[in-house]
Amino acid sequence: MNTTSDAKQQTFSELIKGNTPVLVDFYTDWCAPCKMMGPILKELKSLLGEQIHIIKIDAEKNADAAIRYQVRGVPTLILFHMGNILWQQSGVVQAKQLEAIITSKTSGN
Numbered sequence: 001m002n003t004t005s006d007a008k009q010q011t012f013s014e015l016i017k018g019n020t021p022v023l024v025d026f027y028t029d030w031c032a033p034c035k036m037m038g039p040i041l042k043e044l045k046s047l048l049g050e051q052i053h054i055i056k057i058d059a060e061k062n063a064d065a066a067i068r069y070q071v072r073g074v075p076t077l078i079l080f081h082m083g084n085i086l087w088q089q090s091g092v093v094q095a096k097q098l099e100a101i102i103t104s105k106t107s108g109n
Helices: 005-009 012-016 032-051 063-068 095-106
Strands: 022-027 053-058 076-081 084-090
Touching: 012 022, 012 053, 022 032, 032 053, 032 095, 076 095, 084 095
Parallel strands: 022 053
Antiparallel strands: 022 076, 076 084
16 A cells, blocks of 8 residues: 555554554455455545555454454555544445545544
């Protein structure tokens, strides 16, 4: 996923505590709906640009993180801002809907 070089050098914990909202996509390689999220997230990044960081986390390879955030199905999307979970949902969500959710959840911050 396209992220700034600064974002790539930060740890997950540092990134989700930052001023820029972070959308995390928990996925697995074998999950067909998860594969649908790739192009959707690219479209979302083109819509929001530097207003958002988007990262993908393999729920099987990072089971501790999946357990910590109560990921019970994939794909699961979680929106973080300044260390807080603003929104969480499992299933495929289209780019325009994600854009609206992110805008509404982060507009007061």
